[in-house]
Amino acid sequence: MTPQFNRDAPVLEVRSLSKGFTMHHLGAQMAAFDDISFQLRAGEFLLLKGRNGAGKSTLLRALYRSYLPGGGEILFHSSHGVIDLARAADVDVSLLRKTEMGFVTQFLTARPRVSAEALVAEPLRLSGVAQEDALEQARHWLDAFGVKRTLWAAYPTTFSGGEQQKVNLARALILPRRLLLLDEPTASLDASARAALIDRLSELKSRGTAMVGVFHHPGDVAQLIDSEIDLTPDVKSLEERENVVV
C-alpha cells in the first residue's frame, strides 16, 4: 500500500485562527495565539518557530482539535472533501484522525499487555489492513527505528524511555497520511534513530504528505523545511495578551 497524494494540491488553509484559554477558577482569559493564517500544499513542510510559550504546540493541538479553536478556519482538503476542522463534528474529526491526519509526539502511550509490534501495527489495522500484513510492516519499522528484534513481541510498558520513543515513532509514521503534525519528535533521540526518522519523513514528504512541525533543534530537519512561521508575538500584541480579568 503506497498512497500518493497529489503534489502541490492544497492540503491545509488556515485563516485567522485564534485560540485562548478561559481559566474559570482564576476568572481570567489567556490568549495563546491570534490571527494565524497560512497555506500548506501536499509535500510541503512548515516549521513553527518562536520562543517558549509563543503557542507553537498549542497551534499544533488546535489543528488536530485536541484544543478547540476560538475563531478562524482550518480548511482541510481530505479525501472526502474540504472540511473546516475548527467546526467539524467530533465524529468527522475521529474519522479523519484514523486515516488522514496524524499527530507525532515524543511520548508513547503504552497499554498493558499489548506488544510493541501490535501497538505499531494498530494504525494499519484500524485503517483496514489485514493482521498479518500489518504485523509484518510493523516489524519492518521497528527494525528501521533500531528497536532490537528481541523486544518486538515484548510489552513496551517496561522499555526504557529511548526504546519507547522509537516504538512511538514507528507507530506514528507507519501509515502514510495526508497531514502530519510533529511536536518535537526528535527530542532526546539517539543519532541513528534520528537519522531513521528524517529518512522516513523525507520519504513521506516525497510521496505528498504535508507536515507542520515544532522542533527544538530545527537543524535536525533543515533539509525538509519549505517555509517557516514565527509565532513570537511582537510588543504590541504582547500587551494585548496580558491577562484580561473578566
Add this chain to the structure above:
Amino acid sequence: MTLTLDAPRFVETKPLLTARNLSKSYGDVQALRDVSATVYPGEVLGIVGESGSGKSTFLRCLNLEETPDAGSYSLDLPDVQGNLFDLDRYGRRMLCATRIGIVYQNPHLGLLMGHSSSGNVAERLLVAGERRFEVLRDKARNALDASEFPLDRMDAPPIELSGGMQQRVQLAKAIALEPALLLLDEPTTGLDVSVQALVLDTLKRLQQERRITMVIVSHDLGVIRTLSDRVMVMRRGAVVEEGLADQVFQDPQHSYTQQLVHAKL
C-alpha cells in the same frame, strides 16, 4: 464562549443510538434534565460526573430499566423501530436480552451469585430462546474465553470468585449474544488498580476486535480516557460539556469540567 460544531458530513453510517431530551424526576429531585446523546456504530461514549450527576440514571434508561418522564430513545437496528420506551415489558426484556449487554459496578445486580459462572452466561442465551445444551455450553465457554476468564473455573459460582473475575463473568454474559450495544456502569470501580488495568485491557481488546458500540459511565477519569472516543460531562442531571475525549481532558471548556480535570491525581 460557546462554539457550535457542524453536523457530521463525512461519517456515512447513521448513529446506532439516539437519545433525545430525556428528563426524569424522583419527587423533588430532577435526575435527568433534557439529556441527549448520539453514538455511532463502533464508537465508545464515556460519561463522567460525580455521584448524583444522573449518569447512572441515564444508563439505566438506555438499558430500559427506567422510563424517563419525557424523551425518546431509538436504536438503528433491523426489526427495532420507534421509541423504545413505548415497548411493553416483554418487548423490553427481549430487546435487552438480545441486543443490549450491561455490566454493573455491583456484580450482585447482574449475576446469580450462587449459580455456576457458565450457567450465568448460559441463562442469557436461554432467555433468547436457545435450548440445546451443547450450544449453550459452547457459547458460554466462548464468551467467557473472550472475556479472558480462566475456563478451568467456569463452573465455579461468582460468589467464590474475586471481584475482577466476577466482572469478567458479567462481561461474558453481556457479550454472549454479541449485542449491538454494551453498557458499562463503573465496571472497574472497587477493583484493585492492577486488576482494574487488566479488565480495562480486556474491554479495549473486545472493542477493537468486535467493534462493539459502548457507553461507559465512570467517575474515574482515567478509565474514561483509556476507553472513550468521545466524552459527555454531566452535572446535576444535565450535560454541561461534550467533545472528543482528548479535547475534553486537555482543553475543558466548562468551569465544572475544569474542576474535574484539575482535581485528578
